[in-house]
Amino acid sequence: MKKVVTFGEIMLRLSPPGFLRFSQANSFDVVYGGGESNVAVSLANYGVPVDFVTRLPKNDLGECALMEMRKRGVNTQNIIFGGDRLGIYFLETGAVSRGSKVVYDRAHSSMADIKPGMIDWKKVFEGAGWFHWTGITPAISQGSADACLEAVKVASDMGITISTDLNYRAKLWKYGVPSEPIMTELTSYCDIILGNEEDAEMHFGIKPEGLNVTTQGHEVTAQAFLSVCKQMMVKFPKAKKVITTLRGSISASHNSWAGVLYDGKKMFESKQYQITHIVDRVGGGDSFMGGLIYGLLQYPDNDQHALDFAVAASCLKHTIVGDANLATKSEVEKLMGGDASGRVAR
Numbered sequence: 001m002k003k004v005v006t007f008g009e010i011m012l013r014l015s016p017p018g019f020l021r022f023s024q025a026n027s028f029d030v031v032y033g034g035g036e037s038n039v040a041v042s043l044a045n046y047g048v049p050v051d052f053v054t055r056l057p058k059n060d061l062g063e064c065a066l067m068e069m070r071k072r073g074v075n076t077q078n079i080i081f082g083g084d085r086l087g088i089y090f091l092e093t094g095a096v097s098r099g100s101k102v103v104y105d106r107a108h109s110s111m112a113d114i115k116p117g118m119i120d121w122k123k124v125f126e127g128a129g130w131f132h133w134t135g136i137t138p139a140i141s142q143g144s145a146d147a148c149l150e151a152v153k154v155a156s157d158m159g160i161t162i163s164t165d166l167n168y169r170a171k172l173w174k175y176g177v178p179s180e181p182i183m184t185e186l187t188s189y190c191d192i193i194l195g196n197e198e199d200a201e202m203h204f205g206i207k208p209e210g211l212n213v214t215t216q217g218h219e220v221t222a223q224a225f226l227s228v229c230k231q232m233m234v235k236f237p238k239a240k241k242v243i244t245t246l247r248g249s250i251s252a253s254h255n256s257w258a259g260v261l262y263d264g265k266k267m268f269e270s271k272q273y274q275i276t277h278i279v280d281r282v283g284g285g286d287s288f289m290g291g292l293i294y295g296l297l298q299y300p301d302n303d304q305h306a307l308d309f310a311v312a313a314s315c316l317k318h319t320i321v322g323d324a325n326l327a328t329k330s331e332v333e334k335l336m337g338g339d340a341s342g343r344v345a346r
Contacts, residue, residue: 002129003049003075004293007151008036008137009111009144010054010065011087013282013323019095022103028090032068033323035134035167038283041324042290042313044073048297051075053124055110061086062110072324078124083110087140091282094252100281104171112141119147121154130293131155134165135203138182139172145182152189165289166195168202179203187236192296194243194289197228206231222246222260222269229262240264241296241303245288245314246272253278255318259288259311261303268304270311273340275318287317287325291332312336 011034016025040052052074056062058081065086069076087106094100106112125131131151138145155162164187173179183203187193200206209227229242241263248256258272291313295306312335316327 001048001297003051003127004040004043004130004132004297005051005053005078005124005128005155006036006040006132007053007148008034008134009087009106009109009140010034010037010052010056010069011089011106011109012061012065013089013091015091015093019093022090022092022101031322032065033283034087035136035165035286036132037069037074038286038324039132039165039290039293040069040074041072041326042287043294045326046290046294046329048294049075051078051124051128053078053080053119055080055082055114055118057081057083057085057110059084059086078119080118081110082118083108083113085109087111093280096251096253099252102171106140109140112144114141114147115143116146116150119151121151122158124151125155125158125160128155128158128160130161130163130297132163132165132289132293133186134289135167135179135183135199136169136172138186139169139179142175142177145177145186149186152186156189161192162190163192163289163293164190164194165285166193166199166203167285168199170202180205184235188238190236191238191240192243192292193232193236193239193241194245194285194292195232196245196247196285197225200228200232204232204235206235222258222267225260226262226267229260229267233262233264243292243307243310245285245311247284252281255281257284257311257315257318259307261307263303268307270307273311273315275315278318280321281318283323283325284314284317286323287327288314290325308336309333 013031014028087109092101246258291310295309317325
């Protein structure tokens, strides 16, 4: 199997223990993670050769982030070094009717100060069959957006499959340029597009017909997003598949979870899971993307199976503390087979 390459920022995540609020915290739990690094960890966990590409500071925290990737079986040989600091984000974990909160501290991080020409993309993509980026990377800074555009152009010229998770982050698009023109150009190179209803609306003004996701979040249906998928394919004619996750937010602790895949002709829909005691929902979309890339590579002629794998993988991620999904392939397949009992394996 050809390798997958992901590109983005890995950060230091600091969280008050358990469900404490920031104002109650006397200490923080430490995790390393980020959208594209999380996808890389998922793929390595399933046995897919994967490179994670980023820019890290040459200091102890940069080394810790590097060790985290190596520990999970991700190739780090194409990571570059420079800049002064690792990006940080603070997470306050919500419960029941209190949602989680994120505070970013990533201005002038090593990745935010990246520039085109720093990475030799032709070298990076040697032996690669797939490149993945997310909407978080171009939101960090103009330099990061330019480096991402440089990457997708080289990947496209080399005939590599390109995927994106649109991942709109309102708190990040702060450097004076609207997201739409940047994201439209980047996404135009993509073969596989993942995004939920907010991503499509905030980046491109594309809305699902007849659905208010804030007030009707517990009633999310696949059919409501067929119009989004069709509009996305019109806007991005290179796209072969448009995928949406269907999250119904009953509360911060209880979500319904499913997914839809549209290939331009047929809409595939997964079963719906009820995740009634969420442990950590951060990285849920990344775990879906990791499962989807694996599924599309492993089952190229079975989109339904690929979608089902992605949804089950992400469902399990909600039970795991941290950014990355550490569920195994056998655990995902067990849940896909209908065993959600959680019985002790012995």
